[in-house]
Amino acid sequence: MALRALGIADRVVGVDRDAEVLARAVALGAIDEGSLEFASIAAADCIVFATPAGILPEVMERAASFVRPDAAVTDTGSVKQRIVQAGERLFGARFVGGHPMAGSEASGVDAARADLFEGAPWVLTTAQTSGSAGAFAAARIGSLVVAVGARPVYLTPGVHDHLAGLVSHLPHVLSFAFARTVAADPGGAIAMDLAGGSYRDLMRVSHSSPELWSQILIENRDLLLPIIASFETSLHSLHSALEATDTGALRSLLTGTEKGSLN
Amino acid sequence: MALRALGIADRVVGVDRDAEVLARAVALGAIDEGSLEFASIAAADCIVFATPAGILPEVMERAASFVRPDAAVTDTGSVKQRIVQAGERLFGARFVGGHPMAGSEASGVDAARADLFEGAPWVLTTAQTSGSAGAFAAARIGSLVVAVGARPVYLTPGVHDHLAGLVSHLPHVLSFAFARTVAADPGGAIAMDLAGGSYRDLMRVSHSSPELWSQILIENRDLLLPIIASFETSLHSLHSALEATDTGALRSLLTGTEKGSLN
Numbered sequence: 001m002a003l004r005a006l007g008i009a010d011r012v013v014g015v016d017r018d019a020e021v022l023a024r025a026v027a028l029g030a031i032d033e034g035s036l037e038f039a040s041i042a043a044a045d046c047i048v049f050a051t052p053a054g055i056l057p058e059v060m061e062r063a064a065s066f067v068r069p070d071a072a073v074t075d076t077g078s079v080k081q082r083i084v085q086a087g088e089r090l091f092g093a094r095f096v097g098g099h100p101m102a103g104s105e106a107s108g109v110d111a112a113r114a115d116l117f118e119g120a121p122w123v124l125t126t127a128q129t130s131g132s133a134g135a136f137a138a139a140r141i142g143s144l145v146v147a148v149g150a151r152p153v154y155l156t157p158g159v160h161d162h163l164a165g166l167v168s169h170l171p172h173v174l175s176f177a178f179a180r181t182v183a184a185d186p187g188g189a190i191a192m193d194l195a196g197g198s199y200r201d202l203m204r205v206s207h208s209s210p211e212l213w214s215q216i217l218i219e220n221r222d223l224l225l226p227i228i229a230s231f232e233t234s235l236h237s238l239h240s241a242l243e244a245t246d247t248g249a250l251r252s253l254l255t256g257t258e259k260g261s262l263n
Numbered sequence: 264m265a266l267r268a269l270g271i272a273d274r275v276v277g278v279d280r281d282a283e284v285l286a287r288a289v290a291l292g293a294i295d296e297g298s299l300e301f302a303s304i305a306a307a308d309c310i311v312f313a314t315p316a317g318i319l320p321e322v323m324e325r326a327a328s329f330v331r332p333d334a335a336v337t338d339t340g341s342v343k344q345r346i347v348q349a350g351e352r353l354f355g356a357r358f359v360g361g362h363p364m365a366g367s368e369a370s371g372v373d374a375a376r377a378d379l380f381e382g383a384p385w386v387l388t389t390a391q392t393s394g395s396a397g398a399f400a401a402a403r404i405g406s407l408v409v410a411v412g413a414r415p416v417y418l419t420p421g422v423h424d425h426l427a428g429l430v431s432h433l434p435h436v437l438s439f440a441f442a443r444t445v446a447a448d449p450g451g452a453i454a455m456d457l458a459g460g461s462y463r464d465l466m467r468v469s470h471s472s473p474e475l476w477s478q479i480l481i482e483n484r485d486l487l488l489p490i491i492a493s494f495e496t497s498l499h500s501l502h503s504a505l506e507a508t509d510t511g512a513l514r515s516l517l518t519g520t521e522k523g524s525l526n
Contacts, residue, residue: 101458101459103459104460120459121457121458121459153457159450163454164457166451168462170441173498173501174465176516177497177498178434178494181433181494181497182429185493187425187429188429191430194364194386194430195364196365196366196383196430197367197468198434198435198438199434201434201467202434202437202438202464205461205464210514210515213517214513214514217505218508218513221508225502225505227448228498228501230444230447231441232499234440234441234444235437235440236495237440238491242487242491243484243488247477247481250477251473251474253439254439254477255473
């Protein structure tokens with residue numbers, strides 16, 4: 001939608017398994033043409049794979065034979081290590097992994113907005129290989145990201161997955177766990193009556209798709225588990241200080257949490 | 264500020280221990296007159312105690328002898344049981360506990376806004392005693408709350424403290440623990456580069472005053488501890504399902520978190 005609204009692409013072709021979604025995407029102005037067949041990407045000089053993270057390697061595998069040998073290829077998966085491995089295996093240096101850190105708890109084509117990426121960080125994975133084909137693809141995908149208003153952030157797939165675990169996956173886990181806590185509480189049904197900003201902020205992303213998010217969490221399992229454990233330790237310290245009615249310890253646990261501070 | 268902006272009160276007198284804060288409040292239009300002496304409230308027909316929750320009973324005690332015998336009295340403390348006990352002991356049925364569920368991570372007079380309470384829930388505690396003095400005070404404080412644009416929610420002090428623990432204190436605890444987790448992480452210093460909505464939402468209230476919040480958490484300790492424990496159980500279930508790479512269990516833990524649902 002952003003590519004068409006901004007006149008960046010001559011033609012945008014959308015491939016999906018659902019004809020109704022494609023019709024809706026055409027109606028919303030997100031694509032010029034919809035197709036149920038991978039063969040329809042054969043003319044594309046730039047390809048963006050944007051399925052849920054868990055099935056991305058399989059989808060790229062099935063589409064690979066239709067991809068033009070000089071096309072630049074990227075994806076939008078939330079977890080990068082396995083996807084970048086698959087992408088580089090299939091497309092060599094012409095593959096650049098991507099992850100736009102935008103969006104909301106909504107999903108599906110009806111949540112599309114041409115201005116969704118404005119000002120948002122968009123991670124691009126740094127190439128494992130180089131050479132002119134890779135440099136061309138990296139430049140091409142980089143300018144696409146800049147053109148839709150996003151800010152490219154270059155990271156290795158492993159660093160991306162760790163940081164995404166910290167700043168996105170952990171907050172989602174906490175929001176889901178908070179929603180369960182409220183649902184299980186005898187006062188949960190009337191909690192909304194008192195909801196202020198802190199409640200709404202924390203609850204928002206728990207409305208994200210369970211299907212999509214269970215895939216993302218599983219996909220990033222190995223890096224995410226120690227991050228969740230680290231949070232549990234932080235929470236337990238607060239819990240213990242409160243249990244001990246230790247105001248000094250509690251106050252110091254609420255202080256010194258400035259970005260990058262280690263105290 | 265809202266009372267003056269909306270022309271609700273003939274005269275607003277602010278009492279504080281800090282002359283600079285009072286001068287600033289006059290300059291900002293929040294009060295007509297500032298005073299360092301409790302004696303200055305002697306003419307008031309409506310009194311709002313608005314110190315941090317931990318010292319409210321002591322402040323009310325010290326001010327009590329200056330309160331007009333027919334004045335309606337309320338407070339804005341975030342935890343109600345002990346404050347309402349003190350208020351009813353000092354002022355009888357003319358005391359109605361209050362808690363505006365508005366505001367932000369900012370504090371102090373410079374964070375004041377005349378429209379802060381518009382549409383916000385404002386808890387008023389239901390009287391333990393009744394009679395005409397109590398009915399008059401309850402009606403008076405209720406109309407003050409409505410006049411500044413808030414929505415009164417009537418609860419017993421105990422139910423308030425439980426619900427506030429769930430919808431406000433727990434989210435603050437989680438935000439503080441999240442900020443500590445990020446600060447302790449080797450990638451914490453560059454986490455902001457990737458920050459999307461879920462990070463900003465969760466991090467926001469961790470910038471709240473540690474002084475104020477350590478008092479609130481300690482004040483509501485007995486009701487808050489089991490709520491934190493309940494959250495820890497929810498989080499641990501997610502942690503375990505992820506550790507076991509049990510996609511089905513994980514997906515079902517991310518589902519069925521609708522408000523009031525117990526599954």
